[in-house]
Amino acid sequence: MLDEELLLTELSFKAIKSSGAGGQHVNKTASKVELTFNVETSTVLNEEQKELLLKNLQTRLSNQNVLILQCSESRSQHKNKALVIERFLEIIKQGLIVPKKRKKTAVPKAVKQKRLHNKKQLSEKKANRKPPEI
DSSP, X not given: OOOHHHHHHTOEEEEEOOOSSOTHHHHHOOOEEEEEEESTTOSSSOHHHHHHHHHHTTTTBOTTSEEEEEEOSSSOXXXXXXXXXXXXXXXXXXXXXXXXXOOOOOOOXXXXXXHHHHHHHHHHHHHHXXXXXX
């Protein structure tokens, strides 16, 4: 399993002025929090975990394999930081899940026979629609 405390030390945070409605408060406080995490330079993750994250989080990573998350849900910078950390940990946990291998299954004999039987019935029905040959 992975050590969340060590992982959190590798994160870098940046406070930005939040956009949108909020009056005077939003114009003078940097309440939006941006989290960045470089997957390749991480020392907490082993090579296998890094490859898994790069594959599973391919659409969420930048060209430099950096995960960038932003949160501006709250007016408080501390709440936004806590929310973005929570979101980050959930994304990492989901990204480290190894998908199960699919086991090939054989088609049962009865299913094949039923398909052929139905096929034969349908062809006979269509053949009966034709006018008789004289």
